[in-house]
Amino acid sequence: MRLSKPRVFKLSLGATALACTAAFGTANRLHADDVPQKDLSPPAAASPETPSAATAISDPLAAQVQTAIDTTARRFLETEVHTPWQIVHGLLAYRRDYVVKQNGAKVNALNWVASGPVYKEQPWFEKMPYGAHAHPYNNVPYAFQGHPNQFMAYLTMCDLPLDFKFKTSSSEMATISDFINGAKMEVNDREEVTWTLWFLSHYIEPDSQWINKDGQPWSMERLVQVENSKVVTSAACGGTHGLFALAYARNAYLETGRPLGGVWFEADQKVQRYVEEARANQNPDGTFSSNYFQGPGYSNDFVKRIGTTGHILEFICVAVPLSRVKEEWVHRAAAALAKDLIDNKAAAAECGALYHAVDGLSIYRTRMWPELDPARRARTAAKPVSATPSEVKPTAASAAAQPGGSVEQSNGRAAEASPR
Numbered sequence: 001m002r003l004s005k006p007r008v009f010k011l012s013l014g015a016t017a018l019a020c021t022a023a024f025g026t027a028n029r030l031h032a033d034d035v036p037q038k039d040l041s042p043p044a045a046a047s048p049e050t051p052s053a054a055t056a057i058s059d060p061l062a063a064q065v066q067t068a069i070d071t072t073a074r075r076f077l078e079t080e081v082h083t084p085w086q087i088v089h090g091l092l093a094y095r096r097d098y099v100v101k102q103n104g105a106k107v108n109a110l111n112w113v114a115s116g117p118v119y120k121e122q123p124w125f126e127k128m129p130y131g132a133h134a135h136p137y138n139n140v141p142y143a144f145q146g147h148p149n150q151f152m153a154y155l156t157m158c159d160l161p162l163d164f165k166f167k168t169s170s171s172e173m174a175t176i177s178d179f180i181n182g183a184k185m186e187v188n189d190r191e192e193v194t195w196t197l198w199f200l201s202h203y204i205e206p207d208s209q210w211i212n213k214d215g216q217p218w219s220m221e222r223l224v225q226v227e228n229s230k231v232v233t234s235a236a237c238g239g240t241h242g243l244f245a246l247a248y249a250r251n252a253y254l255e256t257g258r259p260l261g262g263v264w265f266e267a268d269q270k271v272q273r274y275v276e277e278a279r280a281n282q283n284p285d286g287t288f289s290s291n292y293f294q295g296p297g298y299s300n301d302f303v304k305r306i307g308t309t310g311h312i313l314e315f316i317c318v319a320v321p322l323s324r325v326k327e328e329w330v331h332r333a334a335a336a337l338a339k340d341l342i343d344n345k346a347a348a349a350e351c352g353a354l355y356h357a358v359d360g361l362s363i364y365r366t367r368m369w370p371e372l373d374p375a376r377r378a379r380t381a382a383k384p385v386s387a388t389p390s391e392v393k394p395t396a397a398s399a400a401a402q403p404g405g406s407v408e409q410s411n412g413r414a415a416e417a418s419p420r
Contacts (some may be wrong), residue, residue, distance in 0.1 A: 006404075013227065037275070052066050052067075052070070053371070053372055054353045054369070057369055061331065061334060061335050061338070061397055062368070062372070064335065064339065065255065067342055068337070068338035068339075069365070071345050072345075072358050076099070077099060078100065078102070079100055079102040079103075079107075080102070080103065081103065082100075083119060083142055083143050084143065084144050084145070084151070084339060086142065086143065088151050088155070089351045089352060090108060091109055091113070091157070091355075092155075094109075094285065095204075095362075096108075096110050096158050097117075098110065100112065100365065102122060112389075114164070114166045116167025116171070116235045118169075119135075121136060122144070123165075125166045125168045125169070126168055126170075127168040127169070127174050129183040130181055130182060130213055131174075131179060131180070131181030131182030131185055132175075132178040132182045133179065133291075134151035134179075136148070138409060142352075145194065147155060147192050147194065148186065148191050148192060148193075148196055149195040149198075149199045150196070151247075152179050152183065152199040153195035153196075156199055156202040157359065160176050160177075162175060163176070163177070164178045179203065180199075180200065180203050185212050185213040186213065188212065189216075190217070192312065193223050194227060194235070194236075194241050194245050197243070197245040198245040198249075199249075201220070201248045201249040202248070204253075205220070205252075206221075206249070206252050208220050209254075213389070221263050222317055223249070224250075224263045224266075224397075225263045227242055227245060227265055228270060230242055232270075232293055233292070234288070238292025238293060238294075238308065239310050240311040240314065243270070243271060243315045243316045243319070244314060244318060246267045246271055246316055247267075247315065247318045250271060251318065256349045264312055271319050272319075272402070274315075275316060275319050275320055275324075277293045277356070278312050278315075278316060279329055281295060282294045282329060282332075283296070285332075285336055286329075286332030286333050286335055286336030287333065287336045287340075288309045288310070288312040289308065290305065290308050292311075292312065302349070303348075303354075306341065306349070306351030307352065307357070309336065310358070311335045312333075312360075313333050313334060313337060313361070314363060316360075316362050317330075318363065325364070325367050325368065330364075334364045335359075337361060338361060339340025341357060341358075341361075
């Protein structure tokens with residue numbers, strides 16, 4: 001086995017948080033994604049900016065999407081106030097460029113997280129004899145990660161190199177390689193594997209096999225098989241995270257050039273089925289169903305709309321080839337989501353819904369108009385970007401020149417690569 005080259009608001013934690021925790025309790029072991037969360041303040045006033053490159057693109061949606069992303073970026077979280085779960089969701093959306101406030105000053109969120117912060121006297125990361133892991137779920141919703149490897153899965157969108165370091169509770173440094181080893185050693189049949197699949201799909205080969213710390217044999221195929229067996233509509237956030245992980249893993253497999261078979265074919269069929277479910281249940285205004293994949297539904301609540309539409313768009317944008325990303329129904333979804341974020345920029349929002357919405361728009365933007373951010377395409381969004389025969393593909397040398405660069409490969413399917 002070898003490691004693949006890495007491809008490469010203000011929110012109060014006061015009465016609202018306590019009310020949510022008290023109402024749901026901890027005995028039910030609710031996870032962070034499964035409960036309501038507190039509100040972000042409206043964005044700070046914009047500073048004068050140069051015209052966006054998106055305005056030069058003939059499709060007006062490019063400028064609208066860019067405006068939505070930029071406007072939402074001004075809802076700042078604060079390191080002294082907000083939780084690890086909330087801040088990591090910001091990293092999911094804005095990757096290496098994410099900015100938070102520390103004692104009123106703007107700082108790079110990734111650098112701050114890597115410096116070894118603590119939350120309520122508990123560390124973000126822990127070093128283990130067999131690797132490292134993010135602080136496990138502690139029965140407090142939206143404090144630390146709500147699912148095994150959730151933080152590391154979301155950090156894949158930063159496309160960090162294997163030697164990127166985080167300071168741990170013991171003041172030791174843990175690399176991405178340490179977290180990969182920790183995920184492999186700790187995976188088990190008792191806990192969810194969704195985010196473990198997402199995380200490991202980014203860094204190790206689809207045919208990887210290993211023995212966990214309990215002496216049990218595991219493999220990427222086994223992770224896919226477990227995820228295939230799940231009932232989508234009973235999973236967190238309508239099942240969108242599991243579908244995202246399956247699509248992400250399937251895309252990694254397709255990059256090997258091998259035909260789909262076995263669990264990989266089942267994953268592909270499941271992904272395709274729920275793409276069509278999303279399209280069939282789409283609302284006339286372009287938003288996706290407020291009931292996720294359970295049937296049609298429309299919500300008058302802003303946070304509910306961006307939560308469901310954002311999560312589903314995020315999945316769609318890694319699940320379909322570029323030809324389908326360009327279809328009118330996906331265009332309408334991105335337009336509706338961008339408009340909602342702009343029109344409601346002064347409305348309260350919560351981190352889960354807001355940042356998954358931005359992530360969906362970010363992946364859509366990178367696939368539709370990669371010229372808006374070439375570095376992001378090569379460094380932080382390589383997998384969700386597909387190449388077609390008509391697109392200019394980077395050479396191995398030019399890809400290597402980019403931080404974490406990788407060459408996009410065609411899988412020969414429908415004359416274009418599957419997005420990864």
